[in-house]
């Protein structure tokens with residue numbers, strides 16, 4: 001300002017007699033630089049030399065510096081209204097704020113909880129640190145530094161998830177890469193953020209996501225505090241709960257059956273052998289033996305007749321009607337998630353599993369089951385089965401290390417957690433066939449199962465597609481499907497969906513085999529590579545360990 005300018009100018013040698021001050025004065029050039037030529041022209045036009053004129057300007061400025069600013073109202077009274085309005089309009093039409101880009105018109109529903117934050121960065125740091133969430137891989141605001149730009153804006157909080165910076169998605173980026181984008185940005189920086197659970201001082205709630213574990217009709221519930229809860233009553237869907245004055249806010253995620261149809265035409269025809277010839281070597285697929293499959297089916301039927309799926313068995317692990325869920329993104333260094341295929345007998349679970357493994361046996365694999373029956377001459381321990389004593393088998397059972405087990409013709413068969421872990425430890429994707437009652441046991445943070453329900457298409461379609469299909473039974477190795485088999489399959493599928501639908505991460509209708517196989521491959525890839533909703537306990541257990 002004025003004080004600063006005058007501070008730079010040394011006072012002239014003879015301050016009082018301007019008329020004699022014709023010798024060089026260092027302040028002269030500074031004044032000349034500061035004032036517009038027109039100002040000097042006005043001064044010169046009243047008949048002074050340039051130096052004297054500038055000295056007069058200097059004196060005026062000194063005098064002005066001492067004056068206090070007074071309110072302009074009294075002076076303004078003498079001005080005309082036109083002059084005042086014109087001054088107002090001139091100021092009002094000026095753009096003092098930075099111009100922000102317009103919001104896009106087509107913001108999807110899923111972005112309802114997103115916030116667009118624009119900060120103007122002028123040579124100063126943002127005053128916030130970021131970190132990568134250990135499990136989800138999200139980039140989060142870690143700390144907002146007191147007094148910094150971010151804090152003063154009141155728009156960014158610790159725990160907020162960064163989605164985009166200046167239109168660039170940060171998904172999959174390292175914090176260092178995001179910092180680089182920020183460092184390179186000048187002027188307005190536009191963030192797209194999802195508010196985190198640690199919200200700022202203006203938000204007193206924290207948001208929790210839950211998955212409905214049972215059907216619920218709020219209209220019939222006299223104790224419901226908020227009718228909006230209706231929106232999360234669909235079995236298996238996830239919703240955000242905000243225990244605040246709004247009580248409940250919907251954040252519906254259509255993640256159950258959202259996989260797009262991707263036709264695939266390069267699948268090989270059906271092969272019924274356990275041994276396959278790969279590019280240059282033979283490989284063996286375990287877990288497809290007839291006794292194992294029949295034992296599994298028998299155990300399912302037995303459990304059905306015994307009504308094993310009690311009300312609480314179908315709810316969450318804690319028996320609650322809702323289960324808290326979080327978004328989980330598998331990191332490249334993490335083990336793969338277990339892929340569980342579930343479906344009514346004969347629907348094609350084993351056919352699909354076999355085709356998937358056959359496509360890439362070095363990537364997909366079955367777990368080798370255990371049995372108490374003795375090894376046959378052509379079998380190898382650890383290839384068809386792990387052959388163990390009844391005592392060993394039972395200790396695995398009672399130690400809750402068996403994901404499924406059953407008895408067939410006096411022998412025990414089952415698949416252990418350790419057998420699945422062995423596949424995952426090799427860096428492969430373990431694909432297993434499980435009766436729905438076993439899903440609860442498999443739902444642990446160590447296996448993080450992704451459950452795919454294989455559903456039959458309608459009976460008339462299946463009559464066509466299953467013309468040459470064969471089912472295995474207790475008495476015949478290969479038997480054609482009868483109409484009642486197809487009907488039974490459809491009925492069982494419906495029951496499974498009703499009782500266990502909350503556990504299904506994805507559903508594939510097995511009509512055309514090649515299409516179903518392509519859908520399976522795509523779902524398995526997404527399960528490993530894209531963020532998915534998982535029980536919150538799976539993620540917190542990992543953080544603690």
Ligand SMILES: Nc1ncnc2c1ncn2[C@@H]1O[C@H](COP(=O)(O)OP(=O)(O)OP(=O)(O)O)[C@@H](O)[C@H]1O
Nearest residue numbers: 345346347348349350351465469470510511512513
């Ligand atoms: N989409 C399809 N189109 C035609 N045939 C199919 C299709 N899916 C499966 N099949 C055939 O149906 C028969 C039964 O399939 P699969 O053996 O996979 O049944 P499953 O679901 O594993 O039942 P199980 O409980 O008996 O083991 C097989 O002959 C298989 O090739």
